[in-house]
Amino acid sequence: MDHFKADDKVAKLIHANHYLLPVINRFGIRLGFKDKTVAQVCTEKNIDSNFFLAIINTYTNEDYFPEQDLLKFSPELLIDYLRKTHRYYFEYFFPEVEHRLNKVLNSCQGNCGDLQLINTFYQKYKVELTKHLEEEENRVFPYILALTGCLRTGGQMPEQFSNYYIQSREPEHTMVDQKIYDLKNILIKYLEANYDDNLCNTFLFAIFQFERDLVDHARIEDKILVPKVVEIEKMVRHG
Ligand SMILES: [Fe+2]
Ligand SMILES: [Fe+2]
Known part of the structure; x- marks a missing residue:
């Protein structure tokens, strides 16, 4: 499975994996995303988008485990x-x-x-x-x-x-x-x-x-x- 990127729409994430809902809630992101992208929502909520992407991709795809990326946080x-x-x-x-x-x-x-x-x-x-x-x-x-x-x-x-x-x-x-x-x-x-x-x-x-x-x-x-x-x-x- 391809992993999610900063220019993906948040709605697309949820259509692809609805189990992500509680995970994104932990970042203060709630339903009603309209057509906003991950990057836009992260900027609005003051979230490090690289950290957000590392967490949601890890949660979605077991084979995706960006140890080197995550170690930066x-x-x-x-x-x-x-x-x-x-x-x-x-x-x-x-x-x-x-x-x-x-x-x-x-x-x-x-x-x-x-x-x-x-x-x-x-x-x-x-x-x-x-x-x-x-x-x-x-x-x-x-x-x-x-x-x-x-x-x-x-x-x-x-x-x-x-x-x-x-x-x-x-x-x-x-x-x-x-x-x-x-x-x-x-x-x-x-x-x-x-x-x-x-x-x-x-x-x-x-x-x-x-x-x-x-x-x-x-x-x-x-x-x-x-x-x-x-x-x-x-x-x-x-x-
Ligand atoms: Fe724990
Ligand atoms: Fe534990």
Whole structure:
């Protein structure tokens, strides 16, 4: 697939991949694009259009991963985007998935033990993912921002981050990615047919979308943010 460029119309992006809607919302871009191009909208919203294009192309095409381009952007810009994505999970995805799951549970007739197990699996997954996101919000991102500040001012790292290094602290993504795949797989392979088909499909569609968003998010953290921070660690007096 060809990747999107600055002179493409934003409406074209959405026709080509409507899953981009929440991604562009994180940049403050909302429906009603008229015939505006990416470059025009980015100028209006004061967004770095190269960063915007790197993110939407990464999200649209798994084979497109402009590591060299993305490495040019500041950690602050990346963290701002990642934080908005976390907020989207907390404020939209968790409630939406639960709403859809409850509808499936309420549609169940007869023995609903397997659906209850899926509910328990989901609740455990939510606790684990929340822990992961909170660790990033409360420790990893503040550390990176402090480190970037020191790089700029030539200062020394605050006491609370002494002996703290990104590679030992950025939490593992494999587990959170694997568990959401397992949840999908249990539904697809083992669900007893005593629920409403359409409600269950709607729930499953939400999980597919959530998984896709999470994998993309983790890829940006692992392949862009972490290597960038490792480079900065070498330049800042630390530990
Ligand atoms: Fe994250
Ligand atoms: Fe993460």
